[in-house]
Amino acid sequence: MITWLSQHSDAVERYLRFAKKRGIYPVQLALAWVRYSPGVSSTIVGVSSLGQLQASINAFEVNLTADEYEELTFLFDSETTC
Numbered sequence: 001m002i003t004w005l006s007q008h009s010d011a012v013e014r015y016l017r018f019a020k021k022r023g024i025y026p027v028q029l030a031l032a033w034v035r036y037s038p039g040v041s042s043t044i045v046g047v048s049s050l051g052q053l054q055a056s057i058n059a060f061e062v063n064l065t066a067d068e069y070e071e072l073t074f075l076f077d078s079e080t081t082c
Contacts (some may be wrong), residue, residue: 074078
C-alpha cells in the first residue's frame, strides 16, 4: 500500500483536495463515486466507530455531477495510474 501511495501521490493529493473543496470526508467521496458507478449494485463498508458509521451514512447525501464522476474516475483509472 505504501508503494502504491508513493507512486500515485499526485492523484491522491488531487483526490483529497477534491473532497476538502466539497467539505466532505474522503471516504464519503469514495462511497459517492461507487454509488454512481455502473455495474455496482451494493457497497459493503466496515467501520470501527460510530463516527465512521455516520460518515458512511452521510455519503448518501453526496451528489456528483457527470463531470465530477468523470474527473474522479480519471484520477485513478488503471491506464493512467499503473
